[in-house]
Amino acid sequence: MPSAPDRDARPRPLVLLHGLGQSPIAWQDFVSAYGAGRPMSAPWMRGLKPKDPVGFDLGAAAAGVADELELQGVKQADFVGVSVGASVALRLAVERPELVGHLVLGGALVRPSKGALRMQRLAMRLVPQSKLVDAGVSRPRMLAVLDALKGFDGTESLRTVTAPVLVVAGSRDKAGVVAAQELSQQLPTARLQVIDGAGPLLNTESARELADLAHAFLDEGQEPKEPA
Numbered sequence: 001m002p003s004a005p006d007r008d009a010r011p012r013p014l015v016l017l018h019g020l021g022q023s024p025i026a027w028q029d030f031v032s033a034y035g036a037g038r039p040m041s042a043p044w045m046r047g048l049k050p051k052d053p054v055g056f057d058l059g060a061a062a063a064g065v066a067d068e069l070e071l072q073g074v075k076q077a078d079f080v081g082v083s084v085g086a087s088v089a090l091r092l093a094v095e096r097p098e099l100v101g102h103l104v105l106g107g108a109l110v111r112p113s114k115g116a117l118r119m120q121r122l123a124m125r126l127v128p129q130s131k132l133v134d135a136g137v138s139r140p141r142m143l144a145v146l147d148a149l150k151g152f153d154g155t156e157s158l159r160t161v162t163a164p165v166l167v168v169a170g171s172r173d174k175a176g177v178v179a180a181q182e183l184s185q186q187l188p189t190a191r192l193q194v195i196d197g198a199g200p201l202l203n204t205e206s207a208r209e210l211a212d213l214a215h216a217f218l219d220e221g222q223e224p225k226e227p228a
Helices: 024-034 058-071 084-095 114-126 129-135 139-148 155-160 174-186 207-220
Strands: 014-017 077-082 100-106 165-170 190-195
Touching: 014 024, 014 058, 014 084, 024 207, 058 084, 077 084, 077 207, 084 100, 084 155, 100 207, 155 174, 165 174, 165 207, 174 190, 190 207
Parallel strands: 014 077, 077 100, 100 165, 165 190
Antiparallel strands: none
């Protein structure tokens, strides 16, 4: 007589955290490429929702994601995050490690330089308002995120992360590759993958490649490397 299926063997839910200047809909191509097999959600993060007051706090955004998972009865999830979404996922891995299974991170803002923040502010100001409206985001809200990251340095807490991590960068994003290399070296459980020909917007410009990497890492398993 066959045994009953093990409920704990079901795939963990997959939470998709969008990047700066994006909304949850930015994940639609990734979701299509990843395919069925596990429940997925792409929540707004606290401080980025259209009706939230303008202002952003990384800890509050992470707490908001954790609260939403707990309301859904989710005990542990895997996360794919880009840009500020990757930073929120990392913050969760530090503060709520029991909620985090595996992490796939693209362009995490861990210790952004003043020059990088200035460039992002300039780029954000140059985005046509119509494009932001179509994406469901506002310029003041995005600029508030960059203001909140001034002087932020999350590198000290990285040593406490125990979840397996895949750090991803696009080869055309030279600054992103350097940052990804530094991040993967600081995380004792991480490995690095560079997508050839990809730019910084991995979940939109390289959705298929990111989905394939995430699928292999999350579903086939990735053993963490031994701490140095």
